[in-house]
Amino acid sequence: MSLMSNRNNISSGSEWEAKIGYSRAVRIGQLVSVSGTTASGPDGPVGGNDLGEQTREALRRIEAALTEAGASATDVIRTRMYLTDMSRWEEAGIAHGEVFGEIRPATTILEVSALIAPDLLIEIEADAVIGD
Numbered sequence: 001m002s003l004m005s006n007r008n009n010i011s012s013g014s015e016w017e018a019k020i021g022y023s024r025a026v027r028i029g030q031l032v033s034v035s036g037t038t039a040s041g042p043d044g045p046v047g048g049n050d051l052g053e054q055t056r057e058a059l060r061r062i063e064a065a066l067t068e069a070g071a072s073a074t075d076v077i078r079t080r081m082y083l084t085d086m087s088r089w090e091e092a093g094i095a096h097g098e099v100f101g102e103i104r105p106a107t108t109i110l111e112v113s114a115l116i117a118p119d120l121l122i123e124i125e126a127d128a129v130i131g132d
Contacts, residue, residue: 010068012061025065032069032128036082037061038120051088051121055081055095058124063099066128073099075128078106082123086111092122 010025011017017024025034039046039057047053063073079100081092089109096107105126115123 008069010065025069027069030130032066032071032130034062034065034126036123036125038115038123040117040120045119051091052095054121055092058122059095059099062124062126071128071130074103075130076100076103076105076126077129078127080125081107081109082112082115083109084112084115084121
């Protein structure tokens with residue numbers, strides 16, 4: 001059996017998925033990878049300039065994608081957080097800990113010069129392995 005026959009692409013419904021060629025998440029077997037996720041909204045980011053709130057919204061969206069793929073936050077083994085201002089890392093870290101404090105996935109925090117929109121402060125990726 002090829003990996004492709006066991007592949008499930010999860011869509012958010014965004015027009016950009018087809019244009020750019022990506023999925024909100026992909027599940028192959030027990031592995032789920034969630035694409036970079038922000039708090040973008042039609043009128044600017046959910047949470048405005050509050051990094052903690054942007055982080056919480058991105059994590060809510062990640063949890064929704066995980067659920068659609070048959071996983072949950074407890075299955076997450078790795079996250080990556082991309083911040084536009086590393087001096088504010090603790091705000092993001094506290095929000096991350098609200099979801100993953102007991103789960104404790106491997107985590108990386110990186111500073112980037114910009115995200116796709118200037119008012120976005122964080123983008124988060126997640127990988128999960130679904131247990132038996």
